Amino acid sequence: MSATIETLETRSDAPTYTRSRITALGALGEPFQWLLAGSLALGMTMIVGFLLLVLWNGASALWPKPIHLVTFADGTRIAGEPTRTEEFRVGAERLATLDEAARQRIRDLSGYAWRTLYRTGNFDFYNDDFRWAADFEVRQVEAPADLYFVERLEWGSFVGRIASVEVAGERLAIDDARAVAAHREAQRRLGAIRSLEHGAIGQVNARIERERLALRRVAITQSEASPEYAEAKVRADARIAGLRAEYQRLADEVQRLKAEDQRYRVTLVEIGGKDKTLRLSEIVRFYPANAVGWFDRLGIYLSRWGEFLVDSPREANTEGGVWPAIFGTFAMTLLMVIAVAPFGVVTALYLREYAKQGRMVAIVRISVNNLAGVPSIVYGVFGLGFFAYTLGASIDQLFFPERLPSPTFGTGGLLWSSLTLALLTVPVVIVATEEALAAVPRSMREGSLACGASKWQTIKYIVLPRALPGIMTGLILAMARGAGEVAPLMLVGVVKLAPELPIDGVFPYLHLERSFMHLGFHIYDVGFQSRNSEAGKPMVFVTTLLLIAMIAAMNATAIVIRNRLKRRFAGSQF
């Protein structure tokens, strides 16, 4: 400080300053102030721009767009949704193939031209979902009313005309009310088939597997030659036979439904004239993109959001919904909080209320603070090496020997992910709780102790309630951080596609060892690992919007809870 004061003194001694009564221009540092203000403005522009970008792209991704029929200068035609339009630099080779008028136009734009990306769909015909159309090669753009946008279960979306719908042997036009009803019926049938396959048949399979494992367990604990094993085998065989019969009955039922399903078919014709016939149930949604009104568009938009939120993904995660990922993110975050809350609070209590405040505690506190800055991937490495490979492998040896060599807990899973993230966020909770504890006035503790309350009573009735807002804030901030982390999860249990949710109707209902899907990893996977990152982009943007909204909601909750609890305790000062 002394240096500053000296500077000030010398400055005020300077004749310039003592003599003049007015502020000099140089002293205002106006250009510097503007650079400072500009930096702040840039920072705010970055964040606001970023959020607007995500919001706009995420919110508009599911909006049904019109279909354009584009005729190129060479006569070829494509039909597709205009996805985006951008300026691009025309390469020299491309330029050489163009005529003079087009070249002049590009020259006027300093070598740039505009192009539009059309989502043509029809991957099964074109081997691509997208097609660029530069403005200088397009001859005509139309929007015919009879072009349909068809979302299919396989091969992505279809753009073209619907030739006919075959309902139980009868050919109908697509705008026939019976065709629409048949489609709804077909979808219901597909739902029934799926619920049988995944629900009832899945349960039977799980029970057969459980019988098999129980038998194997007897074989391991008693040896295959023992009478116990022979007895268990007889019993297991009988049960498995019963289950097999049950399975057969369900499979027959599915077979019957599928045969029925085969009788409802639809024929699609793409713009070039090639056609394809598929089952009506394979169509998720269809609409004449250029003929639907604004209200219908809103309906489609909302139904797509509904599908996005409650359905499972399909087409390598680039379509369908993200329900398993939402579920996985929530389950993981919840488990994490359950793990982190007691430990974080207890540690903070120890550091603040029990430990002797000395050099040792200061060092521990610095370390805990620093652990908040240790890269999350390091926790992931630890989680994999310690939780999954060391702890999990021992659990498998002890409790699940019948399943070896395929690991149960000895590989990444929900439990290990939650614990890893709990470890990652425990410093956040410790620091927040400590701050909250420190904010409780000393006089209150002393008052309580002076009244004869024990230390634990003081903590329980005086300190903790008052520190609760701070603790809650810390916990929710930890949740927000945990929900957004992806890197450590990539090592300890997140997968791109989990066949089963961690909670289902099969005993023991909560499957902590299962790997799970996660919104953040979903973004990484669809954006980077899918066959066509362009096709997955709308999906990624919507997922991004959802994830950011979730985290923002958590942060907002933290603030609301803090404020409410603050108000509650505001009046009860000593």
Add this chain to the structure above:
Amino acid sequence: MTETDAVLDPKPAAPLRRVTRRSVLIADKVADWSIRIGGLSVIVAVFGIMVFLAQVVVPLFTGGRVLGQQSFKIAGTAEALVAGGLDENHVVAYTIGRDGEIGLYHVASGRRLVVPPLDFGGKRATAFGRSIVGGEIAFGFADGTVRFGKVTLTADLVPAQALPAGLQSLGTDRTDGAAVFSPLAGDQFRKTALAVSLDAEQRVAEGRAIIALDYRSGGTVERPVRTFVTVDDAGVPRLSLAETRINMLTRQARTAVSTAVLPPLPAGTPVARAMVSEKGDQVYVVDRGGVVFRYDTRDAKDAKLAETRDLLVGNATIATIGFLIGEQSIVVTGSDGSVAVYFRLAQAGATTTDGFRLVLAHDLKPHTAPVDAFAPSERGKMFVTADTAGSVVLRHSTSEQVLLSLTQSGGAAKLAALAPREDAILVVGADGTATVWHVSAPHPETTWASIFGKVWYEGYDGPAFTWQSSSGTDSFEPKLSLVPLIFGTLKATVYALFFAVPIALLAAIYTSEFVSPKVRGTVKPVMEMMASLPSVVLGFIAALVLAPLVETFISSVLLAFVTLPLSLLAGAYLWQLLPRDLSLRLGGGVKLALAFVALFVGVLLAAYGGPAFERLFFAGDVKAWANGDIGSGGPFTFLLLLPVAYVAVSILSERMLGDWLGIERAQPGVRTGLTDALRWMVTLAVAAVAAAILATLLTAVGLDARGGMVSTYVQRNTLVVGFAMGFAVIPIIYTIAEDALNSVPEHLRGASLACGATPWQTATRVILPTAMSGVFAAIMVGMGRAVGETMIVVMAAGNTPIMEWNVFSGLRALSANIAVELPEAVKDGTLYRTLFLAALTLFVMTFVVNTLAEIVRQRFRKRSAQL
């Protein structure tokens, strides 16, 4: 609160009761202990992370261990032995003698098993050759004939019921006299046996004794191709190709041998060994003095003597020579105890006919006595050397480390062998004592030097830092140097901080010093919101939205670095034109709003000026320019010099022109503002001229920024990473720095302002120096975050492990590397442990940086509390 009241309520009866209720006491004790234990265990657990990581890493550096040792006597003399080996499970050991005698021994008991000898028809082999893998052997005889054979150790599973009757016991194992049956779990036995075959004679050198021979077998099962090289006692080297065709109809094999005589050796060369590569394109003949004659036999009909080179130092004679697996490395041992590894490398200045040269790549730790036995590994770059004094060394060629130093008591080593899984060594001494060591060396390729230093890998021109953990080919050697990854991490951090630190700090100063608390109340949460953006989202936007945009409009992006500050400064000089009372009344918030406008103008200028800027400075194409294809480095040097020149000139002009024009002392107003704006423009012009002159001079000298900081453009580059990382780092630095600035005691600020200092003077001369340590801590914490950031670098950095500071190229960071490779790494393998070391490195790096920041911050807190 009612509960609390109930407990605290001083009940009238209380003073009488002196005894605390037992339940309260017990609860207190329980809470006391559980909180203590819980708290301490969390702290222990948190430190346990570091210990656990270290414990996984340690085996990388422990070399090898001996698990057990067994000795037995072999039958016959050790002098006659030409080859030997162990099976995969080292149950048995075999030896082959010059006379065709085969010894098969049960290792644990030393008992000899019965194997019929190879039938040489009474002849004695004068030369012997074998392949490294596959047990292909060849013998040369005094009459100029060659015979091929095959020795294979087989291991088959036999159920207990199928065991032959009448087995004799060999400890835990059993034998029928020829094969060994070892019990396994689950009532099974493993039958280990030796299978030997010997083909018919091939006549190669008519009437002359073959003194050196080497043999490789290749081709397919249907059409085996055998390549072998022979040297006869007249010193004539021959390369022969024996192609066997099996007639599909008659199932008869016909072998056609084509022999090419290679250019002769100098007369009287005492030939010691001959070697041939598997494809038959290289032949080496070595004389006793260690001179190697290397033939280029890619065209066998027109073979050339490509190179002659002495591989040994001084008068030493050659003891052994042989390939390591992959045939890129040649191990040479000498009578002086030296052990050296040579590579055949393509070198630009090589004087040889084929452009290749033998280069000494690894000079390994020598023995004290002549090294008479050498055995390569079948799967890696490990090998065994044994000397005449009884010392046996297990080493690794690439890492140059000695894994194990052993001693055997059987006199001079005559034969050495390494088990197929690199887990046992067999050495036979001159007195016939065979010793088998069961060893474990799971990570022979890693040492501190190989992970953090330069390593000379096969096929490389010299030692280098390389990270390449996997490849498609089998003979691939993982290259695990962490240096390129640490470099990548530092590169990302440095460029991210270049971008983030100025913005965050300047914004923090403005927020803390120049805006009203109300504006601050909205601005700060907005900036902090940035911190809660998940990094996977940032990475996705950076890679899929930003990177293509930056690539298309790279010239505008570069121009923005010039136009943004310029438009802000222009805004400042325009602002100064406002009447003083008006500008005072408008204050910080309005200025901030106008800064947005200035920023927008700057962006527009950059967007529209981009193409012109590109033509003017980058010869019309930034990417081609950066690649060094077109244009000169001058204009870019000018751009780099411009800010430096501007700062220098403006300081000068303030000192001189300011006084002269009277601006320094003049009252703010339209007139002064105009003069000042004019001065600014002149300053800018002078700076530009100065920078241009300097740039021309530097370019004339030959300085070009390209090749260093600017070079070949790739889409996912450090510019994009730096920008995306800014989102992660800016809010952290901003928040901590702003807190530090804000916690400077209010009385200092008040005193300064009361003395007549302007807010700007107060900020730079009072607040900033006081809060300096807090600001420093903010930068350190931001750096810690940048070092550990994973998803952004995984997605936006391209993940190429290169070491260059080029801002237009990608990088591979430690964190990204872990995230990408660890899921596929085999548990407890070398890669797995190396990745744990990478994690430990990250841990230590961030821990050090954060601890430093924390200590500085605490000092700052203490200091500001004293003020």
